[in-house]
Amino acid sequence: DQELFNMDITFVDTAFFRVFTFEFVEGSNSLTDKTNVVISDQQAKKYFGNESAVGKKLIQVLDSGRTKQFTVTGVYRLPQINSSFNDPAFTNFLNQFDTDPTTDYSENSWKYRVTLFLTVEDPSRLSAISEQLKPYTENNNKVREDFIIRDFVLDSFLGMAVRDEYDDIPGTWTRSG
Numbered sequence: 001d002q003e004l005f006n007m008d009i010t011f012v013d014t015a016f017f018r019v020f021t022f023e024f025v026e027g028s029n030s031l032t033d034k035t036n037v038v039i040s041d042q043q044a045k046k047y048f049g050n051e052s053a054v055g056k057k058l059i060q061v062l063d064s065g066r067t068k069q070f071t072v073t074g075v076y077r078l079p080q081i082n083s084s085f086n087d088p089a090f091t092n093f094l095n096q097f098d099t100d101p102t103t104d105y106s107e108n109s110w111k112y113r114v115t116l117f118l119t120v121e122d123p124s125r126l127s128a129i130s131e132q133l134k135p136y137t138e139n140n141n142k143v144r145e146d147f148i149i150r151d152f153v154l155d156s157f158l159g160m161a162v163r164d165e166y167d168d169i170p171g172t173w174t175r176s177g
Helices: 041-048 093-099 123-143 160-166
Strands: 010-012 024-027 036-040 057-061 067-076 089-092
Touching: 010 093, 036 041, 041 067, 089 093
Parallel strands: 010 089, 036 067
Antiparallel strands: 024 067, 036 089, 057 067
């Protein structure tokens, strides 16, 4: 006897929880295995009541009708609404390639790449890093006339949500509360 639930799953790099702080109330934040999923405390309560969610199975029904099974490895306290990341569940980024086999997720298709966050310990290196990114823009534009990149922008995470809202930037990870 299985019940179906509707829940968004966000695809992230395995280092996501080393860069961003989440309070885990149960289990771990490990997403190294593609079958792992971590869910919010609200989702854990919704699906499993007062039982421990760690080790429980969740089945995702893909648009194609196929299913994908995940094992809950951790439960985090859902951040406040003004957080940039208040997603109900996270899993390994590589899972996105399994969701729709008809979509070109190849290394040559940047269309489905979203946002890259990186930690720069020494802010004085930002201009040098920007210069190092220029060849990637030029190389892309030589081979992809259908997907021209103007430039890559290094933007401080602090205040990003407000800037994205004021600039009406669609498709960003950030949002204000």
